Amino acid sequence: MSVMFRFIVSLALPVAACMFLAAHYFRAGALGMIVFWLLLPGLLWMRSAWIKPAFQALLTVSMIVWIQTLADLIHFRQAFELPWLRVGLIIGGVILVSAFGVLIFEGRALQGRYIHNRETGPVQAGAFLLTLATLGLLYAELSFPVFLLERFFPGFGPVQILIMACYAAWISGKLMDPKRAPTVRARLWLFFSVVFFVQLGLGLAGWEQFLMTGKLHLPVPALIMAGPIYRGEGFFMLFLFLGTVLMVGPAWCSHLCYIGAWDHQASAMQKKPCALPAWTAKIRLILFILVPTVALGLRLAGIDWIWAVAAAAGFGFSGLGIMAVISRKTGIMAHCTVFCPIGLAAVAMGKILVHPVKAYLVS
Numbered sequence: 001m002s003v004m005f006r007f008i009v010s011l012a013l014p015v016a017a018c019m020f021l022a023a024h025y026f027r028a029g030a031l032g033m034i035v036f037w038l039l040l041p042g043l044l045w046m047r048s049a050w051i052k053p054a055f056q057a058l059l060t061v062s063m064i065v066w067i068q069t070l071a072d073l074i075h076f077r078q079a080f081e082l083p084w085l086r087v088g089l090i091i092g093g094v095i096l097v098s099a100f101g102v103l104i105f106e107g108r109a110l111q112g113r114y115i116h117n118r119e120t121g122p123v124q125a126g127a128f129l130l131t132l133a134t135l136g137l138l139y140a141e142l143s144f145p146v147f148l149l150e151r152f153f154p155g156f157g158p159v160q161i162l163i164m165a166c167y168a169a170w171i172s173g174k175l176m177d178p179k180r181a182p183t184v185r186a187r188l189w190l191f192f193s194v195v196f197f198v199q200l201g202l203g204l205a206g207w208e209q210f211l212m213t214g215k216l217h218l219p220v221p222a223l224i225m226a227g228p229i230y231r232g233e234g235f236f237m238l239f240l241f242l243g244t245v246l247m248v249g250p251a252w253c254s255h256l257c258y259i260g261a262w263d264h265q266a267s268a269m270q271k272k273p274c275a276l277p278a279w280t281a282k283i284r285l286i287l288f289i290l291v292p293t294v295a296l297g298l299r300l301a302g303i304d305w306i307w308a309v310a311a312a313a314g315f316g317f318s319g320l321g322i323m324a325v326i327s328r329k330t331g332i333m334a335h336c337t338v339f340c341p342i343g344l345a346a347v348a349m350g351k352i353l354v355h356p357v358k359a360y361l362v363s
């Protein structure tokens with residue numbers, strides 16, 4: 001038997017398990033889930049080491065889905081005194097296909113298949129599965145369409161989740177290379193920011209689906225804190241920020257902020273960075289206290305929202321000026337390390353929330 005033939009025969013079980021799940025969601029009319037399970041086997045053609053544990057985990061979850069389905073069906077049929085043996089045997093067979101689908105990856109035919117980037121495989125598989133799990137939870141729980149694809153093609157959120165999980169696996173592999181990680185991080189960060197502003201631009205041009213909640217928010221990070229204080233509502237960005245700090249610590253400010261990427265680009269223009277004066281640390285602390293205090297003051301004084309927006313826009317443009325002049329000249333991210341109050345919040349909270357967890361895991 002040729003290697004390719006053995007490979008195809010070995011993968012028949014995991015592919016069949018995916019097809020059965022596509023059929024399961026077809027009965028439920030969940031179009032996005034059908035496409036999800038139809039696309040998933042495409043990953044089996046790759047040779048990266050993360051594919052194996054990722055598939056084994058997904059097929060194990062699929063077994064749980066089938067066991068739950070089987071229990072529900074038997075319960076339903078028994079309640080109405082309908083025969084259930086045949087359906088039990090059919091779904092039992094499907095569960096066995098998933099189980100053998102998991103085991104086949106340990107067989108000889110696939111032993112030499114998923115061998116590329118073995119050292120990063122566990123992290124990439126973890127990133128893939130964690131992304132699927134967290135975004136899947138968001139998809140199931142949030143009442144508004146948080147995923148872009150869902151806003152244009154209702155029901156197709158799971159397809160975007162699959163794409164994002166693959167992206168997570170890919171970038172985590174790249175970031176595991178310590179030599180290339182700084183360059184990769186800067187590029188990914190910039191890419192993220194470009195995608196963010198393109199979406200914002202399209203939203204402003206009239207395609208409201210590109211705006212997350214359909215409402216416009218000024219892209220000024222300080223408003224993550226000041227906005228809810230002034231409005232007394234609209235906590236989405238604040239919860240998003242706190243959630244990411246909880247998961248990845250201060251990495252919000254080095255990977256996920258749409259503005260920080262530009263400060264990084266501005267500072268990178270100066271090849272020989274020089275230190276900022278010591279007093280800038282005091283300015284940072286003053287701004288950290290001042291921004292929420294002003295927001296609260298505007299609210300208590302009943303200042304009209306138009307003035308609050310003008311103040312926020314003024315703050316945002318001042319930040320751009322700092323990037324263009326100080327960050328570019330000094331080679332230090334002056335906007336992020338002095339001007340933006342969220343930077344200090346991310347660093348402080350990251351230390352408080354993440355370090356004890358890290359220390360516990362290491363001990």
Ligand code: SF4
Binds near residue numbers: 253254258263343344
């Ligand atoms: S300090 Fe502010 S602007 Fe800079 S990355 Fe953090 S949140 Fe973004």
